[in-house]
Every structure is written in structure tokens, then in C-alpha cells.
Amino acid sequence: MKKQALENIAQIWRKKQILDNEINSVLGGYNLTSTAKDIYVYIAAEKACIAHIVHHSYFKNKSFSTIKRAVLELKQNNLITSIQDSFDQRVMWLVINEDK
Numbered sequence: 393m394k395k396q397a398l399e400n401i402a403q404i405w406r407k408k409q410i411l412d413n414e415i416n417s418v419l420g421g422y423n424l425t426s427t428a429k430d431i432y433v434y435i436a437a438e439k440a441c442i443a444h445i446v447h448h449s450y451f452k453n454k455s456f457s458t459i460k461r462a463v464l465e466l467k468q469n470n471l472i473t474s475i476q477d478s479f480d481q482r483v484m485w486l487v488i489n490e491d492k
Contacts, residue, residue, distance in 0.1 A: 428462040
């Protein structure tokens with residue numbers, strides 16, 4: 393592997409550690425699975441429903457049931473809530489509870 397590529401990987405690792413620390417500072421009071429933490433960050437970044445999460449490439453190695461369990465974990469900790477779409481009543485949008 394080229395030296396530049398290894399330096400880039402090392403830089404990415406340092407950034408990942410900083411981001412993990414930031415996420416843990418926000419969610420540290422909750423005993424969440426890593427999948428739940430990832431989904432929380434995803435929901436904070438984008439308008440999402442479970443179908444969007446399941447089909448996103450980042451979550452491709454997670455089963456539908458694992459994602460549903462993580463969403464339920466976030467709901468039970470009152471970190472997210474779901475809001476019914478006004479056009480398609482079957483779609484439930486997941487949003488961050490900002491008072492947390």
C-alpha cells in the first residue's frame with residue numbers, strides 16, 4: 393500500500409475517534425447499541441424512515457430486524473419520535489427529540 397494511502401487512513405481514523413467522542417458526549421447517558429447510535433446520527437443528518445435506513449449503503453450489513461430494534465431502542469429512550477406523513481399515511485418519519 394502506498395505511503396500516502398496509509399497516511400490518509402490514519403487521518404480518517406483520528407477523525408473517526410473525534411466523531412465517536414462527540415457522539416458519546418451527546419448520548420453518553422444512554423446505554424445504546426452501536427447500531428442505535430449510528431441510526432440516531434443518520435436521523436439527525438437526514439429526513440428518514442425505516443425504509444430509507446434499511447436501503448442506505450451504510451446499513452447494508454444490518455438486518456431489517458436489527459434496524460427496527462435500534463429504532464425501538466431510540467424511541468424507548470425518548471431520543472426520537474415518529475411523525476406520520478401527511479400524504480402517505482403508511483410512512484412514519486423519524487425525527488430527533490430536540491429537548492434531549
